[in-house]
Amino acid sequence: MTPLSALRSVLLLLLSAADVAVRSSAGVSLPSSQLLSGISRRLEFVSVSESHYDHTHHTHHHHEDAPDPHLAPTNASREVFLGATATLDCTVYDLTNQSVSWMRRQVGDSLTLLTWDTHIYVHDDRYGLVQEEGDGWKRWRLAISDVATSDGGQYRCQVATTPPLVLDAALTVLEPRVRVVEEGGRDVEEKHYNSGSRIELQCVIDRIPFPPRKVTWRRGDTILAFNTSRGGISVKGDAESGFLASRLYVTNAAPSDSGRYECWYHTYAADSVTVHVIAGENSAGLQHDKPPGSSSSSAHTSPVWSWWVLVTLPCLTCLTYATPPPPPP
Missing domain, CATH: 2.60.40.10 (Immunoglobulins)
Known part of the structure; x- marks a missing residue:
């Protein structure tokens, strides 16, 4: 019997004794067999209800463990043209209150903090952070406008779990x-x-x-x-x-x-x-x-650029778009 059951049994005995005392003071006498039978019935009720209570209590407080945060299985690396806007995405599922950061890996394997949650720590107006969320996921998008050659390199998204979740991304800048x-x-x-x-x-x-x-x-x-x-x-x-x-x-x-x-x-x-x-x-x-590396060469007559239409003179700087043949190798 658990301590709680024992305590309840003692209380029931005291209540039964108090009931007998009240009846005695009122001049009502009970046989000892009837008194013991009443106490026995009370003890049996306590025992059954305690067993039922334990089962119900255990079932009521049983919960499944919540899923742990995890990163979306995607390749975050990007190629971007010089002068364009680069975006690096970090999507986390089942995130609760953990913070998310973007960092950049420097020479010597050191990391420089760029963003933390909604805060931007890099002193460069070209950097921005866009947050999005959907059904069970949140996304931290690092944006770099007017990308320069020096922006190319390794970046890291880190979620402050234990141990941390890490997503590495390579940014490649394509120069014209x-x-x-x-x-x-x-x-x-x-x-x-x-x-x-x-x-x-x-x-x-x-x-x-x-x-x-x-x-x-x-x-x-x-x-x-x-x-x-x-x-x-x-x-x-x-x-x-x-x-x-x-x-x-x-x-x-x-x-x-x-x-x-x-x-x-x-x-x-x-x-x-x-x-x-x-x-x-x-x-x-x-x-x-x-041509480079040669002393001279004769003119070529191959009509590689025959798709061009001669500009009518006089002419200002003319800008048109067409579908030319692929560039020469």
């Missing part, structure tokens, strides 16, 4: 590639023209997002925006393959047009070519191209 090419699609460092001919330069740009940033041609520190009958610029792009192609035209070339010309994608990347205009006989075409 700009190449000045000849008609055959090969890189070129120098181009030679006769006086009076037409200068025609072209560059291809890949690994870029769409809509793209601006493409410009420069000669020295001067941005070329031809608004006379001497020149024009065309830009075409293919969003599916993620590349742009641009051409620069200068008619009636003169020795003063010689120099270094650069094709720029925004301020991120550029390539250049040196143009030599030689005084002499009038020529309608290209005289010499010099």
Whole structure:
């Protein structure tokens, strides 16, 4: 018998004794056998009700353990174009009151705290934190706008459980590639023209997002925006393959047009070519191209860029989008 049962039995005995005393004081006498029978019935009732109470009490307080927090099974690593916005997601299921943090792994395997719950600790306005939640899950999304090359690296989401839940994510920043090419699609460092001919330069740009940033041609520190009958610029792009192609035209070339010309994608990347205009006989075409690592080469007549439509002169900087063939290898 448990202590509680014993206590209740004693109380019942006392109540029975008090009942007998009351009856005796009132002049009512009971046989001893009837008194013992009443006490026995009370003890039997206590024993049965106690057993039933124990079972009910045990069933009432039995609960299944709540599920532990766990991370969504996903690959959090991302590739993003230079200048775009990078997002890293950390989704946690069955979270109760545990905090969630984003950190960045530095050289030497040290960790720098970026965010903790709703607080941002990095002193960089490009960083933001977006919180979302649904049925049984919460998501902490780290956002980095205008991504720079230096933002690439290893990041970590950590949930303050015991032991901590950890999600590692790699951020890869894709830098644009700009190449000045000849008609055959090969890189070129120098181009030679006769006086009076037409200068025609072209560059291809890949690994870029769409809509793209601006493409410009420069000669020295001067941005070329031809608004006379001497020149024009065309830009075409293919969003599916993620590349742009641009051409620069200068008619009636003169020795003063010689120099270094650069094709720029925004301020991120550029390539250049040196143009030599030689005084002499009038020529309608290209005289010499010099690809990297060679002394000279003859002009190529393969119509690789036959899809281009010649810009009507005079022309301001022209910007159009079409579906060109894939860029040369």
